[in-house]
Amino acid sequence: MGKYVCPICGYNGLEEEPYCSYEICPCCGYEFGSSEYFNKSNYSVDVGYEFDYKENEKFYAFIRLLWLKNGAKWWAKDERRPKNWNLVKQLNHIQNYVFEKNREQGEFLEFQFCEEENKEGVDLKKIKHWKDNSLYVHIENPLFEKYLALLQNSVLTNGELGFDEGGINYYSHEKTIEFYKKIQQDESLPDRKVLLSWLEEAIKREKGFYILGI
Ligand SMILES: [Zn+2]
Secondary structure, three states: OOOEOOOOOOOOOEOOOOOOOOOEOOOOOOEOOHHHHHHHHHOEEOOOOOEEOHHHHHHHHHHHHHHHHOOOOOOOOOOOOOOOOOHHHHHHHHHHHHHHHHHHOOOEEEEEEOOOOOOOOOOHHHOOOOOOOOEEEEOOOOOHHHHHHHHOOEEOOOOOEEOOOOOEEEEOHHHHHHHHHHHHHOOOOOOHHHHHHHHHHHHHHOOOEEEEEO
């Protein structure tokens, strides 16, 4: 059994990456061929500081809905259907697939809640990336430049102040509030609502946040 997840039904035993592989998912019966080709260019993050899997997801969701409406039947007539097959559990695999796909598309900055008090100087190896409650922005997103000016004074792993796109930037609780206020005041900043509501959560947690280069 393979290890790739079907983005339509969540079956996690595909032999090949589900992109133009011409493999047929034994569960939902979808063949990964030319039909999804046009979606490839849309693996990107939108201006709203969150994963944008919308274009692909819209397409896959459409196929998924057809399959579910059809009774979510196991397609293959062979032995590959797992014992104790559980549709809900299987559909849960899709979210992981979405994260993995986006990760492959380039470099991101991850806005991650800090879990511990005053946690500066942490080791990048000890940090787990791609948390569900983080915000992500593609490093090449031109809109991010506007925010960078406000984000320059993070504490770096060497204790100095600055901003390291490829490393760990720590913002204390006080700095989080400072940053929040600056963004709130400047209505010209693009898509600030998403960021503001995420920062509100960070402020509630009172432990600051990281911006991580990944
Ligand atoms: Zn499938």
